[in-house]
Amino acid sequence: MTQTILIDRALVLAAEGFRPGAVLIDGPTIAAVAFTDDEAAQLRSRAAQHVRGAGCWLIPGLIDAHAHGYATLLRGTENSLPLELWALYTTLYGRGYDDSAIRAAILLGAAERIRAGITGVIDHTPMVHLGRTALDAHERSGLRVGYAAFLQDVSDYDLLDIKLPPALMHRLGGPPPLDADAYADRFSELVQTARAGSGRVAVQLGPNAPQRCSPEAWDLWRELRDRHGVPVHMHLMETRAQALIGQRKWRGGLIREIERQGLLEGDVAAAHGIWLTADERDRLARHGATIVHNPASNLMLGSGVMPLAQWRAAGANIALGTDSANTGGRHDLFEAMRLAMMLPRVATTDHTAWPRASEILAMATRQAAPVLGLTGRLGTIAPGQLADLVLVRHDQPATLPMQHNEAALVQSASPDAVDSVMVNGAWVMRARRILAFDEAAALAEAEAAADAIRTRAAAELPVLDAALPGLAERLRAVLAAYAEGQTR
Structure with missing residues (x-):
C-alpha cells in the first residue's frame, strides 16, 4: 500500500530557483507542489506522513x-x-x-x-x-x-x-x-x-x-x-x-x-x-x-x-x-x-x-x-515527475548562505550536508540513517571481499610490476608518434 508523504517548509528548487514550498508525494510520483500558504494547507490535509523540511533545500x-x-x-x-x-x-x-x-x-x-x-x-x-x-x-x-x-x-x-x-x-x-x-x-x-x-x-x-x-x-x-x-x-x-x-x-x-x-x-x-x-x-x-x-x-x-x-x-x-x-x-x-x-x-x-x-x-x-531512459520523467520537482528527492541542509557551518540560490548549493554543499534521500517515493535515508539495507553489514562484507581480492591478486602483481616499465615506454612511443603526426 502506498503512503502519501508531504515534505513541508523546505526551500524547493523551482524553475526560477529556490522557493519556500511543500511537495506531496503519492506512491512513486510527485502529486503536487505548493508555493503559497493556502496551497500548502490543502496539501497538509491530504498527507499521511508529514516531514518537516525547515533548514533544508529540496532538490531532485x-x-x-x-x-x-x-x-x-x-x-x-x-x-x-x-x-x-x-x-x-x-x-x-x-x-x-x-x-x-x-x-x-x-x-x-x-x-x-x-x-x-x-x-x-x-x-x-x-x-x-x-x-x-x-x-x-x-x-x-x-x-x-x-x-x-x-x-x-x-x-x-x-x-x-x-x-x-x-x-x-x-x-x-x-x-x-x-x-x-x-x-x-x-x-x-x-x-x-x-x-x-x-x-x-x-x-x-x-x-x-x-x-x-x-x-x-x-x-x-x-x-x-x-x-x-x-x-x-x-x-x-x-x-x-x-x-x-x-x-x-x-x-x-x-x-x-x-x-x-x-x-x-x-x-x-x-x-x-x-x-x-x-x-x-x-x-x-x-x-x-x-x-x-x-x-x-x-x-x-x-x-x-x-x-x-x-x-x-x-x-x-x-x-x-x-x-x-x-x-x-x-x-x-x-x-x-x-x-x-x-x-x-x-x-x-x-x-x-x-x-x-x-x-x-x-x-x-x-x-x-x-x-x-527517463527523459522528461525525472530530474525536476513538478507534478507527475518520479519522486527521487534529496533534502540538503543549508543551516550548517559549511552551507549557511547569504542568498539561497544554486550557487550556494553547488559551491558549498557536500555529502556531509545531505539529510534525507527518497527514491521512487520511498525513503532510502532519513535523518542520515540508511533505511534501504543494513549499512554496517554492507561495510563488513565489503571489507572481507576486498581482503579476499587482495589475497588472490598478490601472487600476480609482481609479474605486472615487472612488465610495467617496458609497456610504459611503448605507450610513450605511440603517443609521441601521434603528437608528431598532429604537428605535420
Whole structure:
C-alpha cells in the first residue's frame, strides 16, 4: 500500500530557483507542489506522513551518469598511471571477483551514493557473468539503476600495437572471441530479470567503446538494441591513444563510421568525449547523444579535460559522472559539479562564457535523466515527475548562505550536508540513517571481499610490476608518434 508523504517548509528548487514550498508525494510520483500558504494547507490535509523540511533545500536526486560498480572495492590500488596502463591493474584485480564480491561492491557504493544525495546511477560493468547477482544487489540498494552490460571483443593493446609479455597475457588474458548467440542469450535473460523487478533497475547495452568491438559485435549491438528497445551506454574518446586509434583505423574517423553503421540511433550516452573534433561533437549532438563529463576521473588519469564550452556550443545534452572509485575517487557529484563549473574558467577569460551553477546542477539532475531512459520523467520537482528527492541542509557551518540560490548549493554543499534521500517515493535515508539495507553489514562484507581480492591478486602483481616499465615506454612511443603526426 502506498503512503502519501508531504515534505513541508523546505526551500524547493523551482524553475526560477529556490522557493519556500511543500511537495506531496503519492506512491512513486510527485502529486503536487505548493508555493503559497493556502496551497500548502490543502496539501497538509491530504498527507499521511508529514516531514518537516525547515533548514533544508529540496532538490531532485542527483544522477551519477557514468560509473563502474565493481570498483568500490579497489580504493588505494594503482591510480598514478594513464588509463592504458592503469587498466592492466584493474583487470588483474577484477579476475578475483565472484558473486559475493560484486554484491559487496554494489552495496558499498550504494551506501556512499545515498549519503551523497545520489538517487540514480549507471553501472557500466565488464562483469556480465555476475549479472544476476548484480541485479539483485541493485534491487536491494533502493537506488534507480541503469545496468549497462559490457560488449567487447577487441583489445586496445592490439589496436595500439603494444604486445603484452606472455607471462602477463597468461594472467590477464584478453577479451574472449565473440560468441554472439551466448551473449544474446545472457543479455536477454538479464533484461527479463530486471523487467520483472521493482521498475527501478533496468538493463542497458554497454559496449565498452566502439573501437573495442569488432564488426560482428557492432552487428550484435544494433540487433540487441533494437530487439529489446534498450538505451546504449559506452566510453568514447577518453584518451589521446584512443584518438590515435580512431584516426588510424577508420577513414574519416570513428564517429563518422559508427554514424554510418547506425550506432548513434536511439538513446545513446557516451562517457568522456575528450578527444573529438568539432565535426564529431556536432554529429553526436545532432543525434541527441548525452555526453557524460567525468572531470575527477579524467584529471586523475591525466586523460585531459573535456571541452565543456565546445560541447555546450554544439548543443549537446551533458550529464556528470564519477567513474571508478579507483580513478575518480569519491562517488560525490557535489565535487563533480564544482569541478565542472570551475575547469572551463581556466580556458577563457570571458566570464560570460563560464557555466552557471544552475546549468551545472541541471547536468547532475534533469539532463542526466536520458541516461536512465527517463527523459522528461525525472530530474525536476513538478507534478507527475518520479519522486527521487534529496533534502540538503543549508543551516550548517559549511552551507549557511547569504542568498539561497544554486550557487550556494553547488559551491558549498557536500555529502556531509545531505539529510534525507527518497527514491521512487520511498525513503532510502532519513535523518542520515540508511533505511534501504543494513549499512554496517554492507561495510563488513565489503571489507572481507576486498581482503579476499587482495589475497588472490598478490601472487600476480609482481609479474605486472615487472612488465610495467617496458609497456610504459611503448605507450610513450605511440603517443609521441601521434603528437608528431598532429604537428605535420
